[in-house]
Each structure stands twice: as structure tokens, then as C-alpha cells.
Amino acid sequence: MxxxxxxxxxxxxxxxxxxxxxxxxxxxxxxYSTATLTRHYRAFADAFADLDATICYAMKANGNRAVLRLLTGLGAGVDVVSGGEMGLALAAGAPADRIVFSGVGKTKDEMAAALNAGVHQINVESEPELDALDAVARELGVRAPVAIRVNPDVDAATHAKITTGKAENKFGIEWTSARTVFRRAMTLEGIAVHGVAVHIGSQILDLAPFEAAFRKVRDLVALLRADGVTIDRLDLGGGLGVPYHADDHTPPPPSAYAAVVARTVGDLGCALTIEPGRAIAxxxxxxxxxxxxxxxxxxxxxxxxxxxxxxxxxxxxxxxxxxxxxxxxxxxxxxxxxxxxxxxxxxxxxxxxxxxxxxxxxxxxxxxxxxxxxxxxxxxxxxxxxxxxxxxxxxxxxxxxxxxxxxxxxxxxxxxxxxxxxxxx
Structure with missing residues (x-):
């Protein structure tokens, strides 16, 4: 609407x-319409009201400061993918402890800025990034709060240029390497492992890919906990689509999306982060x-x-x-x-x-x-x-x-x- x-x-x-x-x-x-932005944020917030979930708006969809101020004023956190986005989010009034820093190419300067700002979480997407973040955190005398993004090799059935969850995509740790990387992360002095992150793509009009990805995440959490890895957070990304064309398949509402989350990972005792962008803006x-x-x-x-x-x-x-x-x-x-x-x-x-x-x-x-x-x-x-x-x-x-x-x-x-x-x- x-x-x-x-x-x-x-x-x-x-x-x-x-x-x-x-x-x-x-x-x-x-x-831009204030009423529409408000309605769409509240649709997500209401859908996840019974779960321990934070709605972190993905500002790469629309990073205007007024849009950020409006949404954070309603209670949204912010998902950022660069130091520039983080700085703009902070300037717009977003609380640092409600900011998640994602992205595959964070520099050491961006990592230091995020740690100094006190962001809620940094989503790590590769082993070299993990090592770099460990070094930066140790130099600053802190432990970086981390979720490690895994690539579940799930086809989101969306446009090739906006799919992110298949094995050939640049995003996340390969599924078969995830346990090894998590176990190693637990040994690093500058890293505080908190959770698993996943994001399979954008403009997704069917809930089946989400369900497949989240069930794989559930299985991974069980394996990691058996390995002694602390998992108390799940970052499930965004990706829910919007109707661009009258003939488009009608996207499922946030309530149906939340129901998939609840039945796949809702009983794992984890705090959840949901990162809609396009679906709000x-x-x-x-x-x-x-x-x-x-x-x-x-x-x-x-x-x-x-x-x-x-x-x-x-x-x-x-x-x-x-x-x-x-x-x-x-x-x-x-x-x-x-x-x-x-x-x-x-x-x-x-x-x-x-x-x-x-x-x-x-x-x-x-x-x-x-x-x-x-x-x-x-x-x-x-x-x-x-x-x-x-x-x-x-x-x-x-x-x-x-x-x-x-x-x-x-x-x-x-x-x-x-x-x-x-x-x-």
C-alpha cells in the first residue's frame, strides 16, 4: 500500500x-510519503512484536537523513554497509547500539570507527576480514561484537544482480567452511562471537527461499552450539520484495514472513535482527x-x-x-x-x-x-x-x-x- x-x-x-x-x-x-514509510515500518514491528527482534532499516535502499530520522524515531535500528553510511546514520540520530555494520569490504579505518562508535554488531563476511577486525579490536583494547555471515547456497529466485545467497556470490562464508571459521573466531582475543548472519538477496516474492535458508541456519546453530560456540543472536537480513508491476506476484506481507521466522528459528533463544530496506521505502x-x-x-x-x-x-x-x-x-x-x-x-x-x-x-x-x-x-x-x-x-x-x-x-x-x-x- x-x-x-x-x-x-x-x-x-x-x-x-x-x-x-x-x-x-x-x-x-x-x-516521499511519511505515512507510507511509517505504515511499512510498523507492519514489520507489529509482525515481530512477539519475538525478540530488532527491525534495522537497510539504509542502502534510501539513506536520506530525514527518512532515517523518521524511522529511527519510530524505533528502527539501521543496517549500514560502509563507514559513510554509518556516519550519516549517526548524524541522523540513530543510536550506535542499534546499528549493524554489514558489507564485504570494510577497511580497517571503518572497523575502528565502528568500534569507537559502539555499534551493536559487525557482520564479518570472510576470514581475512575476521583477522583484520581482530587486529583492529586488539589495538583499541576492545572485543568486537560479531556475527559471521554464512552463505547458505540458496537460490532466492530473483534477478541475478541482486541475489546474494548462492555459492558463486561474493557474500559470506561458504557453508562448508562455516564451522571451522566459527571455532577459530572463538579463539581470537579481539573477537566476541555472538551470532550467525544470513542474507540471500533482494526483491524476493516467495517465502520458500527464506524458509530454506533459515532451516539451514537452524541446523548450523545446533552444530555450532555442540562445538561450544556461543550463538545468542541471529541476523536474518532483509530481501522481501515489493510490487513494481500490476502483473507481479503479490509479495507476502511482513506477518507471513515473520511466521516463517517464528517456525524455523523462533525457539532458539536468540535475539533476532531483521533488515528490510526496499520493503519499507x-x-x-x-x-x-x-x-x-x-x-x-x-x-x-x-x-x-x-x-x-x-x-x-x-x-x-x-x-x-x-x-x-x-x-x-x-x-x-x-x-x-x-x-x-x-x-x-x-x-x-x-x-x-x-x-x-x-x-x-x-x-x-x-x-x-x-x-x-x-x-x-x-x-x-x-x-x-x-x-x-x-x-x-x-x-x-x-x-x-x-x-x-x-x-x-x-x-x-x-x-x-x-x-x-x-x-x-
């Missing part, structure tokens, strides 16, 4: 017309864009919009589908025609939709790319010299720009000419 709907023929975010935001902020711009946001030109070709019609692949990368990167809604509601029964919706960047991959059946569009029309709240703004860049897109948070009948569009002067301010070019003309 989301809070974007037509009211009196105009698409609104909650009670704010998107036309009003576009007029004040310009296009393209991202718009995905359909809480839209990207608003304006049609610049309508171009009629010999065989195709193109709507050229002012948003581009540098603003919303998912279609170019994954061939991902985003529903496209006109901001002015089409008349009932209006005839639709196939159209290609493309951006202005000088790449053929700067295409949002091919042969998409849409109502008539004209220059200056506003459109909204739906379900763009996750992996939209966070993946954006400045290719072709295009400024980063502003982000707007709506709450009821009010809205605020929570990241403004930088000026060209600001974009250039990070660059500097070498002395030998300063006087060149």
Missing part, C-alpha cells in the same frame, strides 16, 4: 498535489518528471522526459519496470498507445520504458515514476553534468525539501586546477 492517489483528477502525495511540489522545487524530483517514493518533447519516429513514438538514467538507474541497470502515472488523471476510457519513455542522457540505455501502453502525453506534462523510493536517489549520479535530484518529504498537507538540487558552482567546487593550468588560456 502507498499514499499516492488521484484527488480531483490530480495525483497527490498524501494531501499534497505533485503539481504544487513540481512548481516550487522543479523537476525531476523525488517525493520502495513504494513510499515517486520520481516526478516533466515531458520535454514528444518525438514521432517512423516506427516508434518517444516521450523525452527531463529525468534520466543518472537520476533513476534501475531500468538501465536491471531492465527494471516502474509504473508511469500521468500527474493529471486520464479520462475514463481514454485510448492508450505504445510509447517509449526516454531521458536526455547520451546513452541508448537511458530508457525507462519501451512500448509502454500509456494515455496520450504532450510536452510539459508531468509524470510520476512509481515505486521509486528505494534504490533511486541513493544510486543517482552527476553523469552528463546533471545535478543530483532534490528529495522532498511529505507529511499530510505539508512538504519540505530534504535534499536540495546543488548548483553548478557547488558541483564544480570539489574540483581544482593544478598550478600549471591555472594561467592557461
Amino acid at each position: 502507498h499514499h499516492f492517489s488521484y484527488i480531483d483528477g490530480r495525483l497527490h502525495a498524501e494531501a499534497v498535489p505533485l503539481e504544487a511540489i513540481a512548481a516550487q522545487v522543479g523537476t525531476p524530483c523525488y517525493v 520502495g513504494n513510499a517514493g515517486v520520481l516526478v518528471s516533466r515531458v520535454t518533447y514528444l518525438k514521432e519516429g517512423m516506427t516508434r513514438t518517444f516521450a523525452i522526459v527531463d529525468a534520466a538514467m543518472n537520476d533513476l538507474m534501475r531500468p538501465a541497470l536491471y531492465d527494471a519496470w516502474h509504473d508511469i502515472w500521468p500527474v493529471v488523471e486520464p479520462s475514463a476510457g481514454v485510448e492508450r498507445h505504445p510509447i517509449d519513455v526516454v531521458g536526455p542522457v547520451c546513452e541508448s540505455s537511458d530508457t525507462f520504458a519501451r512500448d509502454r501502453s500509456l494515455p496520450p502525453l504532450a510536452a510539459d506534462d508531468l509524470v510520476a515514476f512509481m515505486t521509486a523510493g528505494a534504490y533511486g536517489a541513493v544510486m543517482s549520479g552527476q553523469y552528463n553534468g546533471r545535478p543530483l535530484v532534490p528529495e522532498v518529504l511529505v507529511d499530510g498537507d505539508r512538504f519540505h525539501v530534504v535534499r536540495r538540487r546543488p548548483t553548478l558552482t557547488e558541483m564544480a567546487s570539489l574540483e581544482d586546477l593544478p598550478p600549471w593550468l591555472t594561467d592557461a588560456r
Whole structure:
């Protein structure tokens, strides 16, 4: 469910017309709904209320400070995958003891920063990382609270670029090596082993892969405890999908996901960490864009919009589908025609939709790319010299720009000419 709907023929975010935001902020711009973010977080919190579980929002989905402040204010922890994300989460007010630091390539500086901040847990993904963390912790005179991420070799049946739980993926310790690594970790002076971590992928629309992975985790916990390894935490990751297309298989609700967790690992006496990202932020946001030109070709019609692949990368990167809604509601029964919706960047991959059946569009029309709240703004860049897109948070009948569009002067301010070019003309 989301809070974007037509009211009196105009698409609104909650009670704010998107036309009003576009007029004040310009296009393209991202718009997020407080009501949707709140509803989705609470759906997870309520689903896991009977379990000893912490919902740690995966901020890689949407790391805007206002979004983080909203969710942590509701009680969420934060799952981070870099020192930068950790710093931003702390700056947004996230308590350090509710931060989980994941990721396969943590540097020693990032490890030290996490330990100095007092994060709840560091998820270790390889033996070299384990050794590096041990050394950093000993140098600081502390013991690092650790869960070791294992790779259960479970096919999540999702896009190849967002699956993380198969043997050929870069994530986690191979299943067959897990017991050996855990036993060794118990001997390291700078490591405090607490648990097992697992995450099998993203945009998963079926509970069966989760159940298979969690049952393997249950078996591993039994073996590790028999080996004398302390296991009092389970980090089960995220990955629950969202509907991008009306024909998509409807994702299971958080309550059904929680039921799988409860029946597979709920009786192991472990504190649980659940890390939804897309499922909270995905359909809480839209990207608003304006049609610049309508171009009629010999065989195709193109709507050229002012948003581009540098603003919303998912279609170019994954061939991902985003529903496209006109901001002015089409008349009932209006005839639709196939159209290609493309951006202005000088790449053929700067295409949002091919042969998409849409109502008539004209220059200056506003459109909204739906379900763009996750992996939209966070993946954006400045290719072709295009400024980063502003982000707007709506709450009821009010809205605020929570990241403004930088000026060209600001974009250039990070660059500097070498002395030998300063006087060149």
C-alpha cells in the first residue's frame, strides 16, 4: 500500500498535489510519503512484536537523513554497509547500539570507527576480514561484537544482480567452511562471537527461499552450539520484495514472513535482527518528471522526459519496470498507445520504458515514476553534468525539501586546477 492517489483528477502525495511540489522545487524530483514509510515500518514491528527482534532499516535502499530520522524515531535500528553510511546514520540520530555494520569490504579505518562508535554488531563476511577486525579490536583494547555471515547456497529466485545467497556470490562464508571459521573466531582475543548472519538477496516474492535458508541456519546453530560456540543472536537480513508491476506476484506481507521466522528459528533463544530496506521505502517514493518533447519516429513514438538514467538507474541497470502515472488523471476510457519513455542522457540505455501502453502525453506534462523510493536517489549520479535530484518529504498537507538540487558552482567546487593550468588560456 502507498499514499499516492488521484484527488480531483490530480495525483497527490498524501494531501499534497505533485503539481504544487513540481512548481516550487522543479523537476525531476523525488517525493516521499511519511505515512507510507511509517505504515511499512510498523507492519514489520507489529509482525515481530512477539519475538525478540530488532527491525534495522537497510539504509542502502534510501539513506536520506530525514527518512532515517523518521524511522529511527519510530524505533528502527539501521543496517549500514560502509563507514559513510554509518556516519550519516549517526548524524541522523540513530543510536550506535542499534546499528549493524554489514558489507564485504570494510577497511580497517571503518572497523575502528565502528568500534569507537559502539555499534551493536559487525557482520564479518570472510576470514581475512575476521583477522583484520581482530587486529583492529586488539589495538583499541576492545572485543568486537560479531556475527559471521554464512552463505547458505540458496537460490532466492530473483534477478541475478541482486541475489546474494548462492555459492558463486561474493557474500559470506561458504557453508562448508562455516564451522571451522566459527571455532577459530572463538579463539581470537579481539573477537566476541555472538551470532550467525544470513542474507540471500533482494526483491524476493516467495517465502520458500527464506524458509530454506533459515532451516539451514537452524541446523548450523545446533552444530555450532555442540562445538561450544556461543550463538545468542541471529541476523536474518532483509530481501522481501515489493510490487513494481500490476502483473507481479503479490509479495507476502511482513506477518507471513515473520511466521516463517517464528517456525524455523523462533525457539532458539536468540535475539533476532531483521533488515528490510526496499520493503519499507520502495513504494513510499515517486520520481516526478516533466515531458520535454514528444518525438514521432517512423516506427516508434518517444516521450523525452527531463529525468534520466543518472537520476533513476534501475531500468538501465536491471531492465527494471516502474509504473508511469500521468500527474493529471486520464479520462475514463481514454485510448492508450505504445510509447517509449526516454531521458536526455547520451546513452541508448537511458530508457525507462519501451512500448509502454500509456494515455496520450504532450510536452510539459508531468509524470510520476512509481515505486521509486528505494534504490533511486541513493544510486543517482552527476553523469552528463546533471545535478543530483532534490528529495522532498511529505507529511499530510505539508512538504519540505530534504535534499536540495546543488548548483553548478557547488558541483564544480570539489574540483581544482593544478598550478600549471591555472594561467592557461
